[in-house]
Amino acid sequence: MSFDVPDDLRYLESHEWVRVSGDTAEVGITAFAQDELGDVVFVELPEEGAELTAGEDFGVVESIKAVSDVYGPISGTVTEVNDRLRDEPELLNEDPFGDGWMLEVEVADESEVDDLLSPAAYRDQIE
Amino acid sequence: MPVEFESIRTEHEAVRNEVGKFDVSHMGQITVAGPDAATLTQRLTTNDVTVLDPGEAQYGAITDEDGIMLDDTVVYRLPEGAADEFLFIPNAGHDGEMTERWLSERDERGLDATVTNRTEEYAMIAVQGPDAPDLLAAETEDVTLSALSRFEVADGAVAGIDSLIARTGYTGEPGFEILCPWDDAKAVWGALECQPCGLGARDTLRLEMGFLLSGQEFHPVDEPRTPYEAGIGWTVKLDTEFVGRDTLEGVAADGPEEELIGIELVDRGVPRHGYDVTTPDGEPIGHITSGTMSPTLGAPIALAYVPAAYAEPDESVRVVVRGEPKKARTRSTPFLDR
Numbered sequence: 001m002s003f004d005v006p007d008d009l010r011y012l013e014s015h016e017w018v019r020v021s022g023d024t025a026e027v028g029i030t031a032f033a034q035d036e037l038g039d040v041v042f043v044e045l046p047e048e049g050a051e052l053t054a055g056e057d058f059g060v061v062e063s064i065k066a067v068s069d070v071y072g073p074i075s076g077t078v079t080e081v082n083d084r085l086r087d088e089p090e091l092l093n094e095d096p097f098g099d100g101w102m103l104e105v106e107v108a109d110e111s112e113v114d115d116l117l118s119p120a121a122y123r124d125q126i127e
Numbered sequence: 128m129p130v131e132f133e134s135i136r137t138e139h140e141a142v143r144n145e146v147g148k149f150d151v152s153h154m155g156q157i158t159v160a161g162p163d164a165a166t167l168t169q170r171l172t173t174n175d176v177t178v179l180d181p182g183e184a185q186y187g188a189i190t191d192e193d194g195i196m197l198d199d200t201v202v203y204r205l206p207e208g209a210a211d212e213f214l215f216i217p218n219a220g221h222d223g224e225m226t227e228r229w230l231s232e233r234d235e236r237g238l239d240a241t242v243t244n245r246t247e248e249y250a251m252i253a254v255q256g257p258d259a260p261d262l263l264a265a266e267t268e269d270v271t272l273s274a275l276s277r278f279e280v281a282d283g284a285v286a287g288i289d290s291l292i293a294r295t296g297y298t299g300e301p302g303f304e305i306l307c308p309w310d311d312a313k314a315v316w317g318a319l320e321c322q323p324c325g326l327g328a329r330d331t332l333r334l335e336m337g338f339l340l341s342g343q344e345f346h347p348v349d350e351p352r353t354p355y356e357a358g359i360g361w362t363v364k365l366d367t368e369f370v371g372r373d374t375l376e377g378v379a380a381d382g383p384e385e386e387l388i389g390i391e392l393v394d395r396g397v398p399r400h401g402y403d404v405t406t407p408d409g410e411p412i413g414h415i416t417s418g419t420m421s422p423t424l425g426a427p428i429a430l431a432y433v434p435a436a437y438a439e440p441d442e443s444v445r446v447v448v449r450g451e452p453k454k455a456r457t458r459s460t461p462f463l464d465r
Contacts, residue, residue, distance in 0.1 A: 038327070039136040041420035042397050042427075060449070062397045064135045064420055065327050086395075 003031040003126060006097055010073065010113055011122035012055075017097065018073040020113055025074055027052075028101045029061065029092065032126045037063040040092040043085040045102055050078045052105050054112050059102065061092065070102070074112050080104035128153060131325040138328035139422040142298050146256035147324040150316065155222030156245045156306065158211035159229065163238035168213050170232055172202060173354055173371070175364040176213070179204035184278045184293060187362045188354045189217070189225065190371030194378060196345040196352055198225060199359070201295055203280050211243070214291075214306075218341035222246040232370075250312030254319050255302030255332075263303055266318045267292065272303070286318030297329065299336035299465040331419050334428065337389060337460025343400060343416045344387060344430060350416065355383040356432065358460070385413065386438035389458035390429045396448040398429035398455070403447040412437055415446065421462060428462050 009017040015033035019026040034040065042062040052058050057069040082101050085091060091100040117125065128150050131138060141147040159168050168176050174187030184203040188196050198221050203214045217225040226244040233240050254263055263285070264272045270283030270292060280293040290307040307315050330340065339345060339359065345352045354363050355378050365376050392398055398418030405411050418429030429446070437444065440459045445452035 038131060039134050039422075042395060044396075062420070064331060064422070065130060067397070067399065 003035065004097065005030070005119050005123045005126075007119045009097070009119065010116035011119070012071055012073045012116060013125060014071045016071055016073050018113070018116065020074070020107065020110070023107050023110070024079065025076065025105045025107050026101050027073060027103045027105060029070060029096055030122075031096050033068075034093050034096045034100070037061060037066055037068060039064045040089045043089045043092065043102070045081050045085070046078055048078055048081055052076050052078060052103065054115070073116055074105065075108040076105035077108070078103050079106050129325045130327045132323045135325070135327035135331060136422050138322055138324040139331050141322035142256045142300055142324060142328065142332055143423055144257070145321070146254060146258040146262050146302075147322040147328070148316065148319050149253040149255070149324050149329055150250070150312070151253050151304070152250040152309070152312065153219040154251055155217040155219070155225065156249045156251070157215055157217065157222060157226055157229065158243045158245055159213040159215070159240055160211040160243075161240040163233070163240045164212040167229060167233050167236070167238050167240045167242075168202060168215070169367055170236070170369055171229060172200065172215075173363040173369055173375070174202070175367050176202055176204070177367075181209075182206045182280055184280055184295060185362075186278075186359075188357075188359060189228070190354065190369070190375065191347065192371055192374065194353045194371040194374035195347055196354060196357060197221075197228075197347050198341060199339055199345070201293075203291075203293060205291070206280065206282050209282075211241075216251075221341070248309055249306045250309045250315070252305045252307070252312065252315055252319070253296055253298075253302060254305065254321070255296045255298040256300045256321075258321075259300065259302040262319060262321055263292075263305075275303075285315050288315050290315065297338055298332040299338075299461065299463060300332075330417070331422055334417055334419055334430070335421050335423055335461065335463045336465065337430065337462065340417060352387075352432070353378050353383060355379060356385055356387060358387045382435060384435060385432045386435050387416070387430055388433055388438045389460040389462055390415070390418075390431050390444065390446065390455050391458050391462070392427035392429075392446060392453055392455045394453035394455070395427075396446070396451075396453045397427050398446050398448070404431045404433060404455075405445045405447060405452060407443050407445060409445070409452065412444070423463055428458075430460070433457070
């Protein structure tokens with residue numbers, strides 16, 4: 001099975017993605033991750049204003065069969081949380097790179113992006 | 128059997144609304160024959176096998192001397208004309224231990240019975256859901272399925288394969304479990320055209336009904352429980368002679384100290400196996416044995432052992448999810464009316 005790995009994103013080995021534009025970034029989990037988890041039923045996310053640290057867990061995704069921590073791909077301050085996930089956690093399954101985004105972050109250090117996996121490197125990891 | 132074929136939710140909904148099939152060949156099959164087959168099986172199960180006519184089945188527990196559940200099982204008295212009198216279905220991986228148990232009891236008591244572990248001979252396919260009777264009837268000969276009541280079993284051919292067809296299951300839906308020769312399982316499975324379901328949906332379906340899962344709601348070492356604690360005291364017939372009876376008579380008289388109860392989370396979260404249950408003040412009173420997000424109810428549900436005083440519906444409790452006490456209330460099971 002082949003999973004979508006958009007070319008405009010960077011990735012963590014633990015299956016989170018980040019979309020950096022200027023000094024803001026969007027964060028979510030990958031299509032591969034949501035497929036491994038199965039039906040997502042609950043998402044626990046930090047509040048606006050919380051600090052995200054690269055490599056540290058910031059939230060939890062629960063599917064019917066499993067619980068999984070979610071890790072920050074990049075450090076920064078949370079400026080927006082995807083509130084739709086509260087009542088529609090299934091958006092993570094349906095559109096992980098779009099409507100299933102989790103957080104918007106004001107990036108603290110843009111150079112951290114260089115530590116993340118390129119789309120090609122992430123594709124290699126999951127294939 | 129995989130955890131899921133498509134998705135747990137899709138498979139779960141297929142069984143609740145239409146029909147799904149499960150390959151449950153991992154369950155054990157043991158037959159008991161001979162003049163003392165009934166006496167032997169009576170000695171080792173809590174229910175009363177002597178009330179079974181040919182073609183009838185019953186649920187029961189297998190307990191040790193202390194009344195602790197080693198397994199739960201369905202005992203079938205096979206239809207007239209069968210070579211064996213009884214067939215029982217121990218849980219996955221228990222067939223060797225249970226065969227030994229029957230053999231050693233037989234030898235100790237000097238009983239005349241043949242006990243055969245047929246787990247490798249038989250495949251078992253469950254077809255469950257409101258449309259299961261119609262689906263199976265179209266592939267079945269030699270037996271009128273509509274005449275088969277719950278917990279009845281008959282000989283019949285499915286897709287031309289001679290099988291044993293039982294109106295039993297683990298989902299709360301109308302349905303059947305088909306025992307056929309191992310080598311013919313593919314033909315039977317293929318003929319029953321419907322959603323294949325995995326262990327994940329099997330678990331969510333049984334949990335909505337409050338059915339026990341071996342290894343979670345009971346385990347001789349990790350979760351030693353009597354049938355009364357596990358909520359299946361109705362399968363214990365104290366007027367029969369069986370291993371564990373004397374201890375269980377005392378438990379029945381005094382009432383169990385702890386009981387299995389349903390729990391529904393009021394706060395957001397998913398209760399899971401091993402999570403602590405506390406009073407609203409944070410005093411620990413028990414633990415979750417199984418939990419999930421119920422696909423049918425859209426609510427987080429669980430089973431937990433708590434002191435008998437809390438084993439009433441609508442008690443306010445807390446479930447500790449990753450260190451956070453979440454509001455919850457006790458509920459009677461099944462969670463679903465069926």
